[in-house]
Amino acid sequence: MKSCYLRAAMKLLVTGIAGFIGSHVAERLVGRGDTVVGLDNFDAFYARSMKERNVSSLRGHVEIVDGDIGDRACLDALLQRGGFDAVLHLAALAGVRPSLRAPWRYQLVNVVGTSHVAEAMVAHGVGRLVFASSSSVYGNNTDVPYEESQRVDLPASPYAVSKRACELLLATLCDLFGLSASCLRYFTVYGPRQRPEMAIHKFARSITRDEPVTLFGDGTSSRDYTYIDDIVDGTVAALDRAPNGFSLYNLGGTRPVALAELVVRIGRALAREPRIVHEPMQPGDVLRTWANTARAERDLGYCPRVNMDEGLTRFAEWLQHNAVD
Template sequence: MNGQTILVTGAAGFIGSHSAEALIDLGYKVVGVDNFCDFYDRSWKEMNLKSVGPGIDVEEIDITDGAAIDRLVGKAKPVAILHLAAMAGVRPSIEQPAYYARVNVEGTTHLLQAAVKHKVKKFLFASSSSVYGNMSKVPFQEEDAGYEPVSPYAATKRAGELLCYTFWHLYKMPTFCLRFFTVYGPRQRPDLAIHKFTRLITRGEPVPFFGDGTTSRDYTFVEDTVSGIMKALEHCDRYRVYNLGGSDPVTLKDLVEELQRAIGKTAILDKRPSQPGDVERTFADLTRASSEIGYKPSVSLAEGLKRFVEWFKQYGHLYKLPGEQSAEKPTVA
């Protein structure tokens, strides 16, 4: 295993940088791909990479550039590809559906083509719990039928899974699709709820609170998600879909209450109507992931939020979103 190369797309991102760290700790050489898009400040992605430390070589490439992806895979000769790069976010995908389709579907196709051409042995695709849509049956099981994604983002992730199956059918390249369930923790994207809420509560600013607080999410600490990714890499030997969640859904109301405890400050709620594209709940059935690859999340929400808030107190105040006042740049996290 030592010295083998893994190609990680989206390596400068939240899950990507944590995954790269874990792979390096396991003795792999990591070649990263990231286009450093302006979805959020580039300096944060650069900080993520500094946190990874030595052992990662990152190429600035857009995954929609098929020729560049082909050249890189041919040059790096990875034994596996961990494909995390994507345009993320439900609400932005409603505003830019064609762009999301281009990056998430076309980009994934380029990577699958290059993987087959250059005889990559394993392919791991980052999917999402959003593919389940508003299914009434819970918890969500991988074999559930009738997915009806309710956002362009969710539809692109389901399309990616179908493409992965097609390439498995045609070329028998072992491929696992990993459905992530609301991942959070240090380095989380600043637009996501836990990071955004923490920033606003800390500053004493109103927190946008959509709906009546009864929507629920299956929050998963990043350490648990990365553990699942590593186990998937070890066991990847066919086409298979796995839920990587916490299997313990929490309502929006309860999340805010737990965050208030972790921060030690009361939130000012700005109550708003429910948002189009948001699902009512996510809830991972982990029976398959547990029995087949040994996945078992261990970090509770209370413990995970405590760790996130500790990180935020050191680094989160440096982040600047459009329209916000803080203009300091991050240094390391």
């Protein structure tokens, strides 16, 4: 017999809606009938035109407010309208290497901004938060695959510090004010609309233009790459199913790939031969990431489905029609 599961539609605030992950998550939520209000300041980290393109299919279905998570009055004005069931907080300055150029800015935008979001939620009685944390909190931990129970007190970049600080802050605010916050440690996310400075997007652009791909290090560093649809599944599941109180989950693809191998696979997806130039490892970069996702499987039913070759093929198709200038 077919089981009948009726889910009440929710009203949600999505911060960072114009970004890579935020726009995909919002599309999924709108598609299943939730009411979404988006907040984004269209930060200049990459071109506004790309972010406008990210949300083009959402326009008309979603109200998108051009505002800043650092602006408490803006958050108050939104949440005091009432009726919000949860906030998906994805807005941040992302990226490890750029965080070395302005460590203070990453703390200001990410940590202070997250505090504003959580405090506004408490003030307006919104009880559930899903927060985009990062695998970078594991730093150069050699104990792989990474588990949420491991100590994470040696982050390797100001960006990683900001994400770990947000986790600690949210754990404390949950204890103090009865908030429920689920922190999702995303492991290198890729797919259509990936941020232009991220490795797969950058390498694919170079290969398409027949320019050399610059690899930092000897090519043996590895990442656990996660396809965007799997990240959306895990994020929406956290919204629907995470336990009350504070929780932490790894969301990864669970099959790390070495950098040199990644370039070969991107070349295959683009049907081009990559040319490679080696440069020294960059400060702030870590040697490896690798997620143990047992906790997310158990609590959220998370199960990454898209293998890397399939994911890269979908990304390559998208890139053909969406080349960055």
